Amino acid sequence: MTRPAKRITSSDVARAAGVSRATVSFVLNDRPGLSITQETRRRVLEAAQRLDYRPHASARSLAAGRSDVVLLSIPDLPIGSGISRFVEELATALAAYGLTLVTHLAGAHGRPLPDVCASVDASAVIGFDPFDHDTIQALYRAGARVVIPPDADPPAATGHLGRAQADHLISRGHRRLGYAAPAHAGYRAMAEERLRGVTDACAEAGIDPPVVLTTTLEIASAAQAVTHWAERSVTGICAFNDETAIAVLAGLYHHGLSAPADLAVIGADDIPTARLATPPLTTVCYDLHQAGRQRAEAVVAGLTGHQDDVALTPAIPQVVQRSST
Amino acid sequence: MTRPAKRITSSDVARAAGVSRATVSFVLNDRPGLSITQETRRRVLEAAQRLDYRPHASARSLAAGRSDVVLLSIPDLPIGSGISRFVEELATALAAYGLTLVTHLAGAHGRPLPDVCASVDASAVIGFDPFDHDTIQALYRAGARVVIPPDADPPAATGHLGRAQADHLISRGHRRLGYAAPAHAGYRAMAEERLRGVTDACAEAGIDPPVVLTTTLEIASAAQAVTHWAERSVTGICAFNDETAIAVLAGLYHHGLSAPADLAVIGADDIPTARLATPPLTTVCYDLHQAGRQRAEAVVAGLTGHQDDVALTPAIPQVVQRSST
DNA sequence: GCGCGTTACCTACGCGTGTTAGTACGTTAA
DNA sequence: TTAACGTACTAACACGCGTAGGTAACGCGC
Numbered sequence: 001m002t003r004p005a006k007r008i009t010s011s012d013v014a015r016a017a018g019v020s021r022a023t024v025s026f027v028l029n030d031r032p033g034l035s036i037t038q039e040t041r042r043r044v045l046e047a048a049q050r051l052d053y054r055p056h057a058s059a060r061s062l063a064a065g066r067s068d069v070v071l072l073s074i075p076d077l078p079i080g081s082g083i084s085r086f087v088e089e090l091a092t093a094l095a096a097y098g099l100t101l102v103t104h105l106a107g108a109h110g111r112p113l114p115d116v117c118a119s120v121d122a123s124a125v126i127g128f129d130p131f132d133h134d135t136i137q138a139l140y141r142a143g144a145r146v147v148i149p150p151d152a153d154p155p156a157a158t159g160h161l162g163r164a165q166a167d168h169l170i171s172r173g174h175r176r177l178g179y180a181a182p183a184h185a186g187y188r189a190m191a192e193e194r195l196r197g198v199t200d201a202c203a204e205a206g207i208d209p210p211v212v213l214t215t216t217l218e219i220a221s222a223a224q225a226v227t228h229w230a231e232r233s234v235t236g237i238c239a240f241n242d243e244t245a246i247a248v249l250a251g252l253y254h255h256g257l258s259a260p261a262d263l264a265v266i267g268a269d270d271i272p273t274a275r276l277a278t279p280p281l282t283t284v285c286y287d288l289h290q291a292g293r294q295r296a297e298a299v300v301a302g303l304t305g306h307q308d309d310v311a312l313t314p315a316i317p318q319v320v321q322r323s324s325t
Numbered sequence: 326m327t328r329p330a331k332r333i334t335s336s337d338v339a340r341a342a343g344v345s346r347a348t349v350s351f352v353l354n355d356r357p358g359l360s361i362t363q364e365t366r367r368r369v370l371e372a373a374q375r376l377d378y379r380p381h382a383s384a385r386s387l388a389a390g391r392s393d394v395v396l397l398s399i400p401d402l403p404i405g406s407g408i409s410r411f412v413e414e415l416a417t418a419l420a421a422y423g424l425t426l427v428t429h430l431a432g433a434h435g436r437p438l439p440d441v442c443a444s445v446d447a448s449a450v451i452g453f454d455p456f457d458h459d460t461i462q463a464l465y466r467a468g469a470r471v472v473i474p475p476d477a478d479p480p481a482a483t484g485h486l487g488r489a490q491a492d493h494l495i496s497r498g499h500r501r502l503g504y505a506a507p508a509h510a511g512y513r514a515m516a517e518e519r520l521r522g523v524t525d526a527c528a529e530a531g532i533d534p535p536v537v538l539t540t541t542l543e544i545a546s547a548a549q550a551v552t553h554w555a556e557r558s559v560t561g562i563c564a565f566n567d568e569t570a571i572a573v574l575a576g577l578y579h580h581g582l583s584a585p586a587d588l589a590v591i592g593a594d595d596i597p598t599a600r601l602a603t604p605p606l607t608t609v610c611y612d613l614h615q616a617g618r619q620r621a622e623a624v625v626a627g628l629t630g631h632q633d634d635v636a637l638t639p640a641i642p643q644v645v646q647r648s649s650t
Numbered sequence: 651g652c653g654c655g656t657t658a659c660c661t662a663c664g665c666g667t668g669t670t671a672g673t674a675c676g677t678t679a680a
Numbered sequence: 681t682t683a684a685c686g687t688a689c690t691a692a693c694a695c696g697c698g699t700a701g702g703t704a705a706c707g708c709g710c
């Protein structure tokens with residue numbers, strides 16, 4: 001077991017560089033409007049690097065009244081690789097502004113979000129689900145200066161995914177759709193939003209609402225759902241996500257059937273194994289690259305006081321066409 | 326957009342309760358060895374609750390020299406649901422000790438771990454991969470008081486997964502094994518450790534080392550690997566993880582072959598779609614529930630100074646027998 | 651010599667806590 | 681009467697940093 005090393009403070013750097021602590025602070029924070037000799041600046045930077053100086057975050061945020069921590073709250077559901085890509089993109093974009101992203105699984109047993117926000121002294125909080133009003137107030141009281149989404153319309157945005165699935169199937173001639181809902185309770189809210197998109201698209205196309213069936217990730221369960229859909233002449237399935245879609249494909253295979261001839265299946269999220277399914281799965285997903293970047297910009301705009309300048313345009317889902325539709 | 330609320334400090338609580346700030350601190354931290362009247366205690370608690378007082382984490386950790394934040398570093402790889410279960414378990418166990426877990430995706434582009442550790446002022450850092458010595462030193466310098474794994478034998482533990490895979494195949498009579506390595510660069514280190522376990526198991530069983538081939542998650546790539554293995558009379562494949570294993574299954578299917586008749590395939594991690602593969606995938610995984618709880622205990626032991634009392638017994642991998650072997 | 655402006659830095663305060671060393675007020679013991 | 685001791689608090693310092701305000705040195709014009 002390696003022993004803890006002593007903490008390096010800005011006084012240590014100041015002493016090593018032969019200047020005052022204030023000068024160290026000016027140099028390291030690149031304070032504008034102050035004149036520091038190139039030579040002094042160099043000495044400070046060299047000393048800081050040599051000592052591997054890292055400002056004490058707590059002291060800094062206490063003094064400056066703001067931290068560089070951004071908290072991402074992830075709902076209590078099995079994390080898919082899509083979220084992971086989103087997180088990576090977001091973290092990268094924030095890092096470019098000197099901000100650090102940490103995530104927190106808002107599980108049922110964990111601490112309430114405002115507590116976590118206070119614990120890490122986050123200056124911004126990003127969520128997936130919209131927060132209710134009380135939570136937002138508590139987050140502000142816990143020290144957050146920016147909260148995203150504030151209370152805007154992301155539910156509608158989530159519905160877009162389902163709408164894109166349905167539109168795709170309808171455009172390929174399907175007139176009777178099914179919806180494969182997940183059994184996992186944690187998915188409930190998100191599944192209902194995606195379903196709403198499907199239902200809306202059906203209504204606009206003038207066809208019946210989708211036949212909704214719940215399936216677990218067991219082949220037997222999916223096979224049973226396939227039987228039900230067949231009985232009701234359903235020809236195209238929108239699945240809650242790719243895993244559910246792959247379950248449906250497995251259910252088809254179990255009956256000696258296959259997509260898209262017997263039943264077209266479209267998933268959501270584009271997980272890595274989607275392309276490895278038999279047949280390779282058609283799916284929809286957001287441009288997470290863009291979504292992450294946009295969230296990062298919104299945070300930065302909020303922190304610098306221009307929060308009204310950036311509107312969160314709902315991300316546009318894209319269809320990844322493969323062979324299951 | 327709701328407007329930020331003013332921060333409540335312990336002075337506010339003290340004023341509201343008609344006592345000094347010090348008394349508030351004593352009451353809220355339940356300081357032992359001090360006598361506080363029941364009545365005073367009640368007044369303080371009531372005032373704190375009424376004002377929704379939350380101690381400023383930065384100020385507290387500055388003054389006390391410790392924070393209640395535990396940082397979990399997750400390697401740069403698509404997060405599987407297994408990790409998510411592990412994180413949930415860990416967060417719950419830590420919350421019971423008043424500690425807050427936040428996670429950080431150690432992506433290639435993100436900030437170096439010590440920076441993040443310093444940013445959130447974490448008092449403990451938990452990692453998956455073993456940290457190298459320099460990183461550990463930097464983490465201590467960044468303010469961490471406990472680092473897990475310290476530098477112990479988790480490489481061996483990680484290797485256990487590969488060993489379990491190989492042992493399983495060998496026990497079923499396979500004498501010539503292959504290893505399916507991932508193409509993704511972020512997986513490199515972890516893949517090599519798992520491969521080492523396979524190689525060790527082969528050596529102990531007195532058979533040739535595995536035929537290592539790299540494959541992407543494209544069917545064509547996997548099919549090519551399958552051809553190579555067939556040419557070298559390989560009968561059983563240990564895949565780096567389930568996704569790679571599913572790619573191998575898809576490669577087999579592409580040639581009109583199937584597991585386990587033509588080639589046995591075993592994955593790792595037990596992702597949700599593993600049971601949905603054709604055929605359902607045999608795989609190995611850790612008991613993450615137990616692993617999370619154990620890490621939490623190690624952190625607490627470390628923070629309270631009894632770090633030598635808790636030995637991290639390497640988690641024991643379990644084989645999930647399905648139909649691909 | 652004096653006033654003024656600029657450059658290059660330093661002194662000193664405050665952020666909101668935890669915590670040590672006290673203080674004021676009893677009660678008891680010698 | 682005074683010392684000793686326990687109770688129930690409070691005053692004041694320290695943590696490491698950002699930053700407002702100051703100051704010494706120097707140049708320049710008159």
